[in-house]
Amino acid sequence: MTLLGKPRGRLRPGLARLTGPQRFLLAGSFLIPLGSFAVLPFMSVLLHQRLGMGLGAVGVVLAVASLVQFSGGVVGGAIAGRIGLRRTMLLALVIRTAGFACFLPGLRSPAAAVLALFLVSVGAALYLPANKAYLIHEVDEGRRPLLLSASSSALNAGMALGPLAAAPFVLSASAGLFTAVTVLFAAITVGHALLPGESPDRRPEPSRGERAFSGLAVLPFATTVLSLYVFMFFQHYLALYAVPRTSATYYGLVLAVYALLLVVAQPLLADWIAALPYARALRCGFGAMAAGMATLAVGNHAAIMAGALLVCLGEIALFFKNDLEALARSTRAPAVVFGHQRLAAGIGAFASGMAGGEGYQLAEHMGGTGLFWVVVAAQGALLPLLLGRWSTVRGPGR
Structure with missing residues (x-):
């Protein structure tokens, strides 16, 4: 008891x-x-x-x-x-x-x-x-x-x-x-x-030699890697970009409004996101992130706030939908599926960190860090095109 x-x-x-x-x-x-x-x-x-x-x-x-x-x-x-x-x-x-x-x-x-x-x-x-x-x-x-x-x-x-x-x-x-x-x-x-x-x-467990990655939902795993890859540019470098152009206080306000939108909007949008076909969810999510990154490139107060909120909407759509799709497409227990998704997030964050530092420094040397956000936005816009056809294939859990 x-x-x-x-x-x-x-x-x-x-x-x-x-x-x-x-x-x-x-x-x-x-x-x-x-x-x-x-x-x-x-x-x-x-x-x-x-x-x-x-x-x-x-x-x-x-x-x-x-x-x-x-x-x-x-x-x-x-x-x-x-x-x-x-x-x-x-x-x-x-x-x-x-x-x-x-x-x-x-x-x-x-x-x-x-x-x-x-x-x-x-x-x-x-x-x-x-x-x-x-x-x-x-x-x-x-x-x-x-x-x-x-x-x-x-x-x-x-x-x-x-x-x-x-x-x-x-x-x-x-x-x-x-x-x-x-x-x-x-x-x-x-x-x-x-x-x-x-x-x-009650799901049957795979053999010992296959246990770690058998039943991996490959598309949600790959999409989570790419989602975190794009998103972590924003996470790592927004402060470096925004504080000199606005102030530390304004940057704190941006983060507070971002968190508020994330807390309120995700439950409200949950059923709608869950019902979206995966390909459309990817277009919406990556599209919002790309639009947000491009807006950041303008560099003024309004653009930094608007760009951050667009990125927030992209985060809500992508991260949530990827987890739901991984659960639906995998034959493994949910704890294993969520473990796979965490690994995918780590790979994406690591790749973003490796590329972002050099990329931001290069943009600084070229005289305009706004270019950094334009390049990130272009990557976010192209990814749904690469993933779109693959995302229509339904896995064994569907």
Whole structure:
């Protein structure tokens, strides 16, 4: 017997009809990034300014930690298939809580701070595939868009509010901030221990030699790689471009409005995006991103705000639809599918990081960083043409 009860196989319409475990997981989808992003966006400041690490070393540490967090999703999905979704979430949260606790000695030791960062990244890699899979476990396919979009909105709300809440305390009261985040994660871990264990997945497992990537939904995987490739140019280089042309305050306003649109619009658009044919969703998503990147090239206040919001709409359409298509086209359990998608995101982000730095520097040398956004926009406009015919082929899960 558990305090939260057993999840039901079907959901009645609307968020008001969610089960206890689903409500708890959606609350966790807000609290976990709230705590994480109270700390993680300030890691470069902690490592460089407080602990004296060189910027080159800081860049390497952050890049490797990001790669672990994304690519480790494949391992997380495999572990979930072996020990179960709830147990995997618990393992991930124990590791992540230990990581935040290690930030306390990390205030004096670069080695402890790096260890803390990697523990947090490993925990995130293990948690997300199992979390998404548990949320939609034994739920009708027609109810999945509502749950996944609500989870994504909660996550983005936490990501947006975490840095704002923590900014006054990061340097002035670091120990208190890290202690509070550790306590928050310990409480969330206890809550997960009260969740009911899920019923076993009845899908046949592939042989050991094929296990990691058998049943891979190839098109959604490839499209996620390309989606993140285009999007991460915006994520990495908007601050560098926007702050000198506007101000740090205006850039903060752009991010706040972006987060608000993401939180509000995704659940409202979820059913519409889910019903779109994949090829049309790709045209809409990449088209919005391309239009947004091209608008950024104008470089004034209005263009930067409008371009960011267009990119936001593209993010909503592409990231959400890719996950739904991966679930529908793959023969594997959802936790494994979400692990594959996390790996695809990591590959795309890594490729964007490799290309973006040189590309932005080249645009600077040529005298106009607006050209950088024009080139990114051109890539975003061409990708749907390359993917369009392939996207009409339906996989085994369809």
